[in-house]
Amino acid sequence: MNPDIEQFKLTLKRGKAAYVPIAELGIHPVIKERLLGRPIKSLQDDVDFWYRAGYDYIKLQPAADFNPGRLFLQDNENSKISDDGSVSRNWATEDKGVITGWDDFENYIFPKKEDFDYTKFEKVRELLPEGMGVIGQYGDIFTMVWELMGFEQFSFALFDDPELISTLFDKIGDLVLSMFEYFAHSNTVDVLWYSDDIAYVTGLMISPDILRKYFFPWLKKIGNLAKSYNKPLIYHTDGLLFDVMDDIIDCGVDALHPIEPQAMAIAEVKKRYGDRLCLIGHVDVDLLSRGTPEDVRKQVRKNIEEAAYNGGYCVGSGNSVPDYVKYENYIAMLEAAKEFGR
Numbered sequence: 001m002n003p004d005i006e007q008f009k010l011t012l013k014r015g016k017a018a019y020v021p022i023a024e025l026g027i028h029p030v031i032k033e034r035l036l037g038r039p040i041k042s043l044q045d046d047v048d049f050w051y052r053a054g055y056d057y058i059k060l061q062p063a064a065d066f067n068p069g070r071l072f073l074q075d076n077e078n079s080k081i082s083d084d085g086s087v088s089r090n091w092a093t094e095d096k097g098v099i100t101g102w103d104d105f106e107n108y109i110f111p112k113k114e115d116f117d118y119t120k121f122e123k124v125r126e127l128l129p130e131g132m133g134v135i136g137q138y139g140d141i142f143t144m145v146w147e148l149m150g151f152e153q154f155s156f157a158l159f160d161d162p163e164l165i166s167t168l169f170d171k172i173g174d175l176v177l178s179m180f181e182y183f184a185h186s187n188t189v190d191v192l193w194y195s196d197d198i199a200y201v202t203g204l205m206i207s208p209d210i211l212r213k214y215f216f217p218w219l220k221k222i223g224n225l226a227k228s229y230n231k232p233l234i235y236h237t238d239g240l241l242f243d244v245m246d247d248i249i250d251c252g253v254d255a256l257h258p259i260e261p262q263a264m265a266i267a268e269v270k271k272r273y274g275d276r277l278c279l280i281g282h283v284d285v286d287l288l289s290r291g292t293p294e295d296v297r298k299q300v301r302k303n304i305e306e307a308a309y310n311g312g313y314c315v316g317s318g319n320s321v322p323d324y325v326k327y328e329n330y331i332a333m334l335e336a337a338k339e340f341g342r
Contacts, residue, residue: 005133005190008056008314012191012232012255012278016311020304020341021056022334023280025137025195025236025257026320034327043120047127054334057191059135060124062179063117066110066144066172067098097150102164108148110171113178121188136183139195139236141173142215148172158210165214173218180222184229192226192233194219199239201263208244216247223252234280238319239263242272249276257281261318267306270313279307281316283333288317288325293332300336308341315341 007017032040032049040046050058099105124134145168146154157165183189198205198215219235226233235253240263248256256273258281259266266282282303287295300315307313315337321330 003051003054003056003129003132005056005131008133009190009232011311011314012234014254014275014278014312020308020337021314022054022337023234023257023314023316024055024321025059025193026322028321028323028325030323031321031325031327031330035331043123044127047124047129047132051129051132054338056131057133057135058124058128059137059193060120061137062121062182063119064111064115064138064179066175067148096153097146097148099148099168100150100153101161105164105168111175113175116179116182118182121182121186125188133190134188135191135193135234136179136186136189137193137195138176138179139193141169141176141218142196142198142211144172145169145214155206158206169214169218173221177218177221177225180225184225184231190231192222192231193236194222194233195236197239198237198244199241199263201239201260203240204243205239208247211244212247216244216251219248219251219253226254227252245273249273254278255280255314258316258318258320261287266303270307274307274310274312278312278314280314281318282307283316284318285320285322285325288321288329288333290326291329293328296329296332297336300333301340304337304340 004018007019008021008023011017011021029040032046035053036045036049038045040049047058099108121134121136128134145165148168149157154165180192180194183192196215198211204211223233232254233252234255234257235248235251236257238258238260241248241256242264255278256269259269259279261282261284266279269277269279283296283299287299303315304313315333317325317333
């Protein structure tokens with residue numbers, strides 16, 4: 001299939017394209033390199049992967065360092081493979097982070113907007129095959145705030161020091177928003193993708209009122225940018241979202257990813273919100289990791305039948321494609337999308 005970013009954008013706007021596109025937020029380099037048949041060492045290599053896999057786009061992030069060497073933030077690779085093949089993983093801080101009070105905030109070295117590096121965006125257009133587009137992606141305003149504080153400390157501060165919470169949201173939010181201002185203005189970027197987990201399988205991480213006070217105003221600013229420049233906006237969050245689905249839509253989100261299978265049935269989400277949201281994903285990562293290619297094919301076909309009958313659906317995983325996914329299952333998902341998505 002030849003890439004066609006316009007068909008992808010039509011789908012994100014809930015239209016019925018000539019085929020059902022595929023979409024992913026993150027794919028581990030191990031998977032990329034196996035499909036490509038060589039290491040991913042350059043921007044050209046990355047373009048070649050997304051093209052050969054059948055995506056209509058390449059997803060790019062600006063280079064940014066919010067937290068050098070302290071704890072895992074953003075969606076940098078959260079696993080490292082040593083020379084002996086063993087895998088180590090990073091975990092977020094639960095109790096106390098690096099900012100627990102005003103002194104920590106004042107002493108913390110935040111990046112400046114001019115520190116963000118958009119070199120890949122400036123170079124990628126000349127490397128793209130005909131019809132292929134670019135997604136500009138970043139996120140984690142909410143996640144970076146609580147990870148910098150530690151979730152327990154963050155929770156206490158919501159009551160004990162809301163001014164610190166508000167100030168930290170403003171600091172991180174303003175920096176991340178500047179990236180989306182670049183994406184919106186850029187002639188290179190076709191689609192905006194904001195990622196920030198706010199829920200578990202069983203419910204929201206914090207109350208809807210807290211999200212409405214601190215987080216959704218920033219998502220709405222990004223949504224307003226996308227609308228002003230007529231670029232579709234995808235939002236990624238895992239978990240059970242029915243309590244805030246209207247809030248997400250009101251922020252200007254066009255497409256929701258990944259419709260986590262253990263949290264929400266895609267048929268129900270489609271019935272309730274399919275006229276206002278494109279849906280992306282819903283192929284369970286556990287299935288991709290432990291199932292068979294035939295299991296994956298059946299799930300892809302079921303998803304297409306339940307969510308793509310009038311457009312507004314993209315095939316993809318129920319989160320991302322980590323290194324432990326069976327390669328043959330990932331390929332089965334791509335091939336099934338092509339077979340059943342016509």
